[in-house]
Structure formats: C-alpha cells, structure tokens
Amino acid sequence: MSEIFIPPEICDKIVDFLQNDPAALKQCCLASKSWVPRTRKHLFAVVEFTNQSYLRNWNMLFPEPSKSPARHTEVLRIGCLEAIVHDPATSDWIPMFSRIVRFEIFSAYGNELDTRLMQFRHFPHTLKSLRLTMFSFGPSQSIDLACHFPLLEDLAFLGYNCNCDNPLVFSPPLTSPALTGTLELRIIRGIARTAHRLLDLPNGLHFRNLKLSPHSEEDFPSVEKLVEACSDTLEHLYVRYLPGAGSADIPRLDLSKALKLKDIVFRCNVTDIKWVISALETIAQHRNLQQISIQVPSILPEDEMISGLWPTLDLVLVQFWESHSIRTKILSPPPGREDEHEGLVMADWSVHMLPESMGQEIIDLVEEPKVSG
Template sequence: MSDPYLPPEVCDYIVDLLHNKPDTLGRCCLVSQSWVPRTRKHLFADIRFLHCDDLERWKRTFPDPSRSPAHHTHTLTICCPEVATVAGAQEGGWIRAFSNVTQLKMLSDVGESVVSLAPFHNFSPALKSLHVASTIFPCTQIFDLICSFRLLEDLNLFQRRVVIGPIDRDRDIFQPSTSPVLTGTLRVHLPESMEYATRRLLNLPGGLHFWKLECSCYFESNLQWMSALVAGCSDTLECVDIEYWISPPSEQVGPPTVSIDLSRATKLKEAVFRSNTLRVAWLVLALQSITSEHRYLHQISIHVPEVPDLASHRRAVSEVTHRQWMDLDRILVQLWESHGIRLKVMYFVTEEKKGIQRERIGGLLPKITERGVIELEIFVGFCWYRQVF
C-alpha cells in the first residue's frame, strides 16, 4: 500500500488556515521540508523588533540578508529605531531585505540623540501604511521619509514632544519630486507641532486625498490647522474624527472662540467628536459650519466620558453648561429636520450609573430625544448596551 498523498494545493490550504497560530506553524515545519516555504510565509508575516536584542538576534540568525525570510514580512514594527537606523546606515542590507512590507511602525518614546532616517527611504516600494511615534526624529526627516514611499495611503503621526530642529545634513541626499498617493486615513497627534506638520502636508506636490481624518486637539490653535487639513482633502474626505482635550481653567466657563470648520468637506458621511470637557460650545460651532451642501452626511457621533449631572455642579457652571447643551439640542434638531442627520451618543459608565444616563440625555437633549432620532451606546466594562429613543 502506497503512502498517503495530499496535493500541494491542499497542504497549502491547511497551512493557510493556521496563519494566526505560530506555535502550530512551527510544528508544521517539522512535518515535511516541502511545508517549510508555506509556513515561513505566515511565521514571518509580522516581525517585531521590540528591543535592541531582537534586532541583534535577527542579524545573527540571518547574517546574509538576501537569504533571510524578510521578504515574507508585511508588517514590520521597530521599537528601537535609533539603533535600527544606525545599523542600517552601517550595514545597509538588513532593512532592504524587507522589500514587501506594507505596514511600518516606528515606535519609541525614549532617547535624546537625533539619527538619520535616510537608510529607510523607500526600503519597501510596497509600503502603504506608516506609523511614526517617536521623539528622536526631527519633523524634516519624518516628512522626507513619507515622501519616499510613493504608494503610501495611511499615515499616523504621534508625538508627545516633537523635535523640529535645524535642516538635516542628509537633506541634499534625498530631494523628493513626487508625493505619496495618501488615499487612506490620516491620524495626527502632534500637540506642539500641528502647524508645522500641516504646512508640510499641504505643500506635498500631489496634494492630499485622505478619506478619513483623525486629529487630537490640546490647544485651541490646533483647531485652525485641523480646519486647514479638512479643507486640503475636502474633495475626498468622508469621515472626520476629532478629539477635543482642552480643559478650561476652573474660573473660565465661557465658550471657546474657535472650532473646526467643516464647511468645505461637503462629501462627509460621518462626523465623530470626542471630548473630556463639559463644554460643548466648540461642538456647536463646528456643527454650524454644516450646510445644505453636505448631502451625504447621515450621522453625527458624540463620545463623552459621562453624561453630566448638572445638579452636582456649581450654579454658574451648571447654568452655562445647560445653556450650551440647549444650543446643541437646537442645532441637532435643525440638522435632522433639514438634512435627516441622526445622532449617536457613546459614553463609558460604571454598572451602578448605567440606569440614570438615559434620563440625563433626555433632559439635556429634550427636542432631539422627542423626535426619536438619537441612539445611545453605553459601555460598561467590556460590554456595551445599545438603546434607541
């Protein structure tokens, strides 16, 4: 009786079903030498250099970059970019072996030395997603890196403290004449350099074509540059997600003087607003920029930490906050009556407070509640409860 035989395509299908089980994939390598290439495709699809030692072990295991399994990698995470960039400049070949990476994450919140990103320029022509969260790279180098990937769609810039610095010495080495396609999602968390990043993005030769924009606002001046980004990709923008983390001084209860301008983003389908403050006047200002030209906008989502209990606040604060919520209620009714835009409110509460949140929303937004076009999502721990008025 002959040995059992499975066609290669069946073996490949079996291995593919185990793509998210690395331990089992490792055992599959011991079944047959013919299974090794297919298992490597999944074992090395997501590589993470979390520490400097990880990178050193990789280079010792695969001393010849041309024969390493790096070409199987689609997601590459580097949490020691200061070491990786120096190693790349000295040895060159190891990063170039990752030529099929579509998502690159460079994460680091430590270190003071400024190193060059030039070794990473266009190391993977297939790159479509770039996430940079590091305090050691000047913005000039970050944007040179961005411009080197012509197929780049998604961009995530996150920095608590940004080094802008002088013009980099390697600037003459790489002069971008084109820009990425930028047709995906732009996430920007740059409290201290929002203006600089916005100016660089708006000056890219090919323009901006993002369909989704996510921004975090810690200073009112950030709203101006968020508005500029919205206007810059208004021809393609379908969703905005704005985080508003400005907490006013205790004695300041008046409304903000600026907000994000959505008037030019007429192709919007959804607007999401997140806030950690009881002031909603900035949200009212933003919604006032919605006009009859916004034919596709169908939903406004508001995330709040917890629906406020105005009775527990000082009288002055309570009156101002209540007036702001009434203004929000009024403009939401207008948007529903004129454009048919529904409202979704989402917040996190403890189990004991879950029952009273619906009543508070009904008191703060009475008109929109009466019309039955509000949806609540209440998150308690890891569970969520959906209620429709």
C-alpha cells in the same frame, strides 16, 4: 496501506486557514518540511523589534539575506531605533524586508532624528502605510522620509513636540505620494508646523480619512486647512480636542468645505462643547453626511448633563435628523478607560447609558454590556 497524497494546493489552503494561529503554524512546520515555506509566509507576516536583543538574535539566526524570512514580512514594527542607528550591519539588514506594506517606528528620544530616519529611505517602494511615534517629533525629516515611497497612502505622526525639527534639512520634493488613505496627527505643540509641511507637498493631499487631535485653539486653523485641502476626497473625520474645563477661548472649526463628508466623530470634554456646536452649524447643509458621533470622556450626573449647553446640542442634533435623517450618537467609555483604545471607531467603545432625555429618541443610546461573575 498506501499513503494518501494531498495536492500541494490543498496543503497550502490548510496552512492559510491557520494563519491567525501561531501555535498551530509552528506545529505545521514540524509536521512536514514541505509545509515550512507556506507557514513562514504567515509566521513572519508581522515582525516586531521591541529591543536590541531581538534585533541581535534576528541577525544571528538569519545572516544571509537570500535565506531570510524577512521577504514574507508585510508589517514591520521597530521600538529600538537607537540600537539600529549604531548597528554596523544596518545596511545589510534593511534590504531583507523587501515586501513590507506597513512600517511603524517608536522612539522615546529625539537626538539624531534625521540620521535615524534617513536609513529607512532604502525600504522598498511597496510601502503603503507609515506610522511614526516619537517623543520629539521632526516634521521636516518625517515628511522627507514619507516622500520616498510613491505608493504611500496612510500616514500617522504622533509625538510630543517639534523641538528637534531641523527645517534646514528639508527641501520641498519634486513629487509626493498618492496619500489617499488615512492621515493621523496627534502631536502636542506640533500640529501647525506639521500641517504646513504637508500642505506644501507638490501633489497635494487626497486623504479619505482624517484623524486630527488639536491641543489648543491655535491648532484649529491648521485643522481647517487640512480639511479644505482634502475637500474633494474626505469622507471620514475624527477630531479630538480636550482643553481644560471651562476654557475661556472657544475655538471655531469651519468644516463647510468638506462637502463629501459621510461621517464625523467629535471627542471633547463633557463640560466644553461649544466648539462642537459651532462646527455642526458649518455642516448643516452637507448632503452626503450620514452619521455624527460625539464622544465624551465621562458622564456627569443627569441634572448636570441636561443643564447648560446640552439642550442646545440636543436641539442641533435633532435638526440634523429632521432635515436629512442623519443618524447621531453621544457615547462615553466607562470611568477610568477614557484613554484606552485611543482612536478606535465609535462602535469599539464600551459605553454607558445616557439620560433618556437626551436626543428625544433620536440619539442612539448604547448600554454598557453586563459583566458576568
């Protein structure tokens, strides 16, 4: 019996079909040596270094950059930043990842921040997404790193404070990236300083999506400035503000400049929604708006839900429907899961049924899926 010849392009299609099945891809490597290059493209598309041993093993297995599968990597995640700082082979290790488009860093420490980030300036200019999660966050150094990638679109800064920031090492760049994708800022005690650095970029901000988490009323002016800076491009806005219940000071959020907004998501405490109502009043005349979603961490008993400010919010949402047919939602995750899946779009949340009195059949009510067994 003669052997059946399968054209290489068909083999490639077969391997590509299995790109989300690592176990099957590994079997493909064993099935045929000719399939190895194609399977590597998918097996090493995402590389994570969660600790120093992973990094050490990588350097042992792939000592030669020319033979390293790092050239197939599109997403690189690093959770052992401290180990990389003290790795003498870093200068040889970084250039291996010549085609990454998304880079993520996690660090629980703040010392030597500027030294650590400086090494990654040598990454390729193909980078389009940068995500930095650090306990002690330095906006000057982080934005300086971002400006080394001219094609950068998405930017995410997450951290606790800005105590480690060193503004002396920051000099305004002559040019800055396109920044046309998503900006996410969730920095406790640091949004204002980070926003100030971003607003100083020479080419301006052109984000289509903003995901902002102010942690005090002092952060709201910075949120407004970011929204205004992106007013010509901003289509999607997510604002998360969870102050203490019954906060004495009610911040106002003016979104009147964001005329191209298509949808907006507010996340707030169920007992503190005055700022949401005031923000909705500033976008009442926006013609491009299509959907408003309000996410509350937990649902109170019905008699409390319909008391106080809730009828006012209900009335405001009904007016949006009557004037512009804008779809509105009030959603809540199940108890104990308030911080799970942080930042996902509203459709990804498992939610409870809200009282039927809410929304006068205008608000979408989504029932929690029943769990079998």
